[in-house]
Amino acid sequence: MxxxxxxxxxxxxxxxxxxxxxxxxxxxxxxxxxxxxxxxxxxxxxxxxTETEEQRGPRADAARYLRRVRAAAHQMPGRVFTSYSAAALLGLPIVGRWPRAVYVLAGGPNGSRRGDVRYIGHRLDAPEVRVDGIRLTAPAYTVIQVARNATLAAGLVAADAALRHPPYAERAPLLTPEVLSGEHERLRPYRGHARAAAVLCRATPFADGALESISRLVIEELGFAAPELQHRFWLPDLGEYAWVDFCWPELGIAMEADGHGKYLDAGSGTRAAQRVVREKRREDEIRAQVEKFGRWDWDDAWRVHPLERKLERAGVPRTRPRRRLFVP
Incomplete structure (x- = not known):
């Protein structure tokens, strides 16, 4: 080739x-x-x-859209990309399909669409950054543009990723909650600000991956009590701390959203086996400190009902009204 x-x-x-x-x-x-x-x-x-048949799935869809945005940037030098297009350039994920259109700032307050290019109108100046020489809106502005147009789930996944900074993180986050809320207030009122506010009030630095963001939304939708995120346990036999994705400490319940990526990315068979053994030891030590411990995966959260059954079996109480928030 x-x-x-x-x-x-x-x-x-x-x-x-x-x-x-x-x-x-x-x-x-x-x-x-x-x-x-x-x-x-x-x-x-x-x-x-041309892609091969093996190059399919959510990651391939994101890579395909990023390639499309980069291609558009070659043909539209000097344009400032925003919304989904800026999110792709920043490496922010969403759930669901990426759009076909690319998004750039219009020259004024009025937006328009020409072919596969959407021009986003704006009243106020939009802060800019550059990625590989391509101009795009800064992370906070970008997240708000996605949140005001995307589903609640897609907007939350992007916002959580931009804020991501769990207690064990070594890298600084792309932005902070204060910067994000400050940008929201600076831009108000704007079309779709209520949709964006629904994302921002749920966004957190403590969701370590898209599955955790979606899981949190499903837990809220089903009316279960809000969990504590990244609860810390000391593991004496391993001599280290562990952080559990979801915990209800007063009930002695700890649960994890397992996307299996940590096993698939472990490399060789030996390394993967070592990872599984270590994870088993970690889980055994956590189980010794709680009343109930459970896991779920993408399929459980995406189909909603399997996750609901696991939360019920663990004894997580319902303390909020059910309402439709997540539409897979």
């Missing part, structure tokens, strides 16, 4: 611009490879190697 592209001007981001190919006399070669299915048009005038 790579030998077919050796004489083409491939950008560092893996994209091939027709303008670059024309400059080296390879314009028609790009079109021939496109017709043969080797290249896919990502954006008008921009191509990339």
């Amino acid at each position: 790579h030998s077919l592209l050796d004489d083409l001007p491939v950008r560092p981001d893996g994209l091939i611009l027709v303008a670059d190919a024309s400059a080296v006399g390879s314009r028609y070669r790009v079109h021939r490879l496109h017709q043969a299915g080797t290249l896919t048009r990502v954006w008008p005038g921009v191509y990339a190697v």
Whole structure:
């Protein structure tokens, strides 16, 4: 595959611009490879190697959208990207499908749409940052733009990721709750501010992954008591602290949302086995300190009812009215 592209001007981001190919006399070669299915048009005038069947799923969808935004940036130099497009450039996740359109700031308060480009109107100045030379709105502004248009679940996942800073974190968060709420107040009133406020009042630095964000939303939807996030336990046999995703300390209940990524990313079979053994030892020590311990995964949370059964069996009480918040 790579030998077919050796004489083409491939950008560092893996994209091939027709303008670059024309400059080296390879314009028609790009079109021939496109017709043969080797290249896919990502954006008008921009191509990339066609994906294989294995390159599917949520991560691939996010990568595909990011590639599309980067392709648009090549063709619209100087534009400031925002909303979903800025979120993709910042590495923020969502749940659900990424949009087809790319989002850029309009030149004034009136928004519009032309083809696959959405121009977002704005009354006030939008703070900017740059990623690989691409202009985009700053994290707080970006999160608010996503939250005002996305589902509650997608907005919360993005906001939690931007704020992420659990007690054991070594990296600084992308932004703080104070900065996010301050930006919300600076921009008010704005269209969709109530939707954004619903995200911001639930966002937390303590959700260590999208599954924890979704799980928290489902727990609220079902009316269960709000858990304490990242509750700390001392594990004497291991000689270290452990943080549990969800805990109801007064009830002696500890539960974890397990996306299985920590096992899949462990590398070799030996390393993965060591990770499983260590996790088992960790869990045994936590179980010795609580009345009930349980786990759930993406499927449990996504289908809602399996998570509900696990919370009921653990003895988590319902202290809030049920209401529809999460729509898978």
